[in-house]
Amino acid sequence: MGSKIRVGLVYGGKSGEHEVSLQTAYAVMGEFDYSKYEIKPFYITKQGEWKTGAALDGRPANIEELRIDASESKQTGFALAPLFAGVNADSSTDHEEPRIDVVFPLLHGTFGEDGTIQGLFEMANIPYVGAGVLASAVGMDKILMKKVFAQEGLQQCLFRYFNRTQWERDASFFIMECEVALGYPCFIKPANLGSSVGVSKAKNREELVAAVNYAFRFDRKVIVEEFVDGREIEVSVLGNDDVKASLPGEIAPSNEFYDYKAKYIDGKSTMQIPAILSPEITESVREMAIRAFQAIDGSGLSRVDFFLRKHDSQLFINEVNTLPGFTPNSMYPLMWKETGVPYKELLNTLISLALARHAEKQRIDYIGDSAG
Numbered sequence: 001m002g003s004k005i006r007v008g009l010v011y012g013g014k015s016g017e018h019e020v021s022l023q024t025a026y027a028v029m030g031e032f033d034y035s036k037y038e039i040k041p042f043y044i045t046k047q048g049e050w051k052t053g054a055a056l057d058g059r060p061a062n063i064e065e066l067r068i069d070a071s072e073s074k075q076t077g078f079a080l081a082p083l084f085a086g087v088n089a090d091s092s093t094d095h096e097e098p099r100i101d102v103v104f105p106l107l108h109g110t111f112g113e114d115g116t117i118q119g120l121f122e123m124a125n126i127p128y129v130g131a132g133v134l135a136s137a138v139g140m141d142k143i144l145m146k147k148v149f150a151q152e153g154l155q156q157c158l159f160r161y162f163n164r165t166q167w168e169r170d171a172s173f174f175i176m177e178c179e180v181a182l183g184y185p186c187f188i189k190p191a192n193l194g195s196s197v198g199v200s201k202a203k204n205r206e207e208l209v210a211a212v213n214y215a216f217r218f219d220r221k222v223i224v225e226e227f228v229d230g231r232e233i234e235v236s237v238l239g240n241d242d243v244k245a246s247l248p249g250e251i252a253p254s255n256e257f258y259d260y261k262a263k264y265i266d267g268k269s270t271m272q273i274p275a276i277l278s279p280e281i282t283e284s285v286r287e288m289a290i291r292a293f294q295a296i297d298g299s300g301l302s303r304v305d306f307f308l309r310k311h312d313s314q315l316f317i318n319e320v321n322t323l324p325g326f327t328p329n330s331m332y333p334l335m336w337k338e339t340g341v342p343y344k345e346l347l348n349t350l351i352s353l354a355l356a357r358h359a360e361k362q363r364i365d366y367i368g369d370s371a372g
Helices: 018-029 075-080 116-124 133-140 142-152 164-181 205-215 260-264 279-295 331-339 343-361
Strands: 005-012 037-044 050-052 102-105 159-163 186-190 200-202 221-226 230-239 243-245 249-252 270-272 300-309 315-321
Touching (some): 005 018, 018 037, 102 116, 133 315, 142 279, 200 205, 205 221, 230 279, 230 315, 230 331, 249 331, 279 300, 279 315, 300 331, 300 343, 331 343
Parallel strands (some): 005 102
Antiparallel strands (some): 037 050, 159 221, 186 221, 230 243, 230 300, 300 315
16 A cells, blocks of 8 residues: 555446435545545446546536546446456556555445445455445345344334235235235335335325335335334444444434435435434434444444334334435434544544455455365
8 A cells, every 4th residue: 555545436326326426426525635545536327337537636626527428438447447456467458557445435226335336346355435245235125124123123113025026916915914014104115225216105005006116116126114103313333343323313304204305305304413312212222223233244334214203202223224325414424423523534434444344354264275
């Protein structure tokens, strides 16, 4: 490693959350200490093509500059070469790029936080910020996540799930099951998507059927959850094996629920940090957040979301987000700021955690004693 740590920022992506990723990348680029880090941008188009530009000495003038323009047909291979420099024995390429020291993925949704790109980084044997393959995959799949939470004994709301084939074969059965077990209103979500994309609230059978069909646009599996009349509480988690939880925050959504519009478009949702909670509930929600993070084998960072039911103050875990929004105005860094960890220190810590996790994994013997 040279005098500066060479950080590859990966953003964009073949995902419905492409634009959200650009917002995150643009914000993060403005917060790095450029005397300590050299920042190399890696842009993934909506079609999945990789593009890379010159190292940055500061944030670009506007967000559109993040859509790196490169028309060479070999661009994806060219862009990936610095990431795979550590495993590429062929040094006869027509360009020489210094190896990236650590990757900071700023991707949301499919192919970004579902374990797929984390697998690419694992194959490249390169350190990267955030959860590994398993934790990313489980954190993305709401059905598997809830099964893990149940095994851990974490209280959660009732839910039902099915895939497209099951729904097409016997929709009437699943409608009846949802109505009997969950009742109305209920929430319908694609199993594998973030930022509340594809999420609907149904108040009757007609809305339920329409919402399920809408959710199937985005995934082959759908989850239906009971409605909890509660406050939306969130906690930021930071660490690898030694894990810390921030003070909790609270979201007051501008819409009927915290959907994509409320998160990213109308700007009217409000945040209360720290959330106004009793000391006992504050301690409980932080402890549950750490348990959830460890249950999925998390590393680096996660934001853990809860419902606090209004009539009896019962806590229900909702989900773990392994790549939460990361602009300076996002809940994850704001909760840490209130807890005493400012944004730049948070960036430094996440990179240190990525390097430490990678170093620890190098102790694993993948070959064994076989003579083959």
